[in-house]
Amino acid sequence: MKKLLVGYVSRTGNTQKMAEFIAEGIRFSGNDVVLKKIAEIKDEKDLEGYDGYVFGGPTYHRDLVGSMKTFLFLAQKINMVGKMGGAFGSYTHSGESAQMIFDTMEHVYKMDMVDLGALNLKEHVVNTEEGLRACQDYGKAVGQKLA
Ligand SMILES: Cc1cc2nc3c(=O)[nH]c(=O)nc-3n(C[C@H](O)[C@H](O)[C@H](O)COP(=O)(O)O)c2cc1C
Numbered sequence: 805m806k807k808l809l810v811g812y813v814s815r816t817g818n819t820q821k822m823a824e825f826i827a828e829g830i831r832f833s834g835n836d837v838v839l840k841k842i843a844e845i846k847d848e849k850d851l852e853g854y855d856g857y858v859f860g861g862p863t864y865h866r867d868l869v870g871s872m873k874t875f876l877f878l879a880q881k882i883n884m885v886g887k888m889g890g891a892f893g894s895y896t897h898s899g900e901s902a903q904m905i906f907d908t909m910e911h912v913y914k915m916d917m918v919d920l921g922a923l924n925l926k927e928h929v930v931n932t933e934e935g936l937r938a939c940q941d942y943g944k945a946v947g948q949k950l951a
Pocket residue numbers: 813814815816817818819820861862863864865866867894895896897898899900926927
């Protein structure tokens with residue numbers, strides 16, 4: 805059994821819901837998962853010991869929130885080369901964040917990213933059956949690629 809970290813930031817709960825559903829999908833794939841707000845990840849030690857990482861954050865002002873930018877600098881300090889990765893986020897109209905996180909993980913950290921790409925869900929979809937399924941399937945895909 806492999807162990808994954810799902811780290812996320814969320815102001816109003818939509819990306820948090822996605823994180824919870826993705827974590828369920830990872831569990832369904834038979835892997836262990838730890839779910840953490842990025843505010844709880846204080847230093848490199850909190851990021852070590854995982855076989856894969858899924859990071860998520862919403863889009864505000866066509867950008868990542870500041871705490872996610874700071875977190876991505878922190879995450880750069882640990883070696884994640886070749887580790888399994890995925891990224892997600894919720895949005896209403898432009899939705900840049902999920903792809904920005906995904907690109908950083910792929911091109912800066914040189915991680916082995918899930919074939920599905922970033923999971924970017926409009927906020928009105930997050931709390932629907934379709935949203936639940938999309939997130940769980942994403943978590944399963946990450947877990948299966950790891951196995
Ligand atoms: C002030 C403000 C600015 C926003 N800017 C954007 C934006 O530029 N692009 C976009 O797609 N969504 C934008 N949104 C919508 C949020 O991304 C959306 O509500 C998202 O679901 C919030 O996620 P959270 O609940 O995890 O914080 C904005 C929302 C607010 C309140």
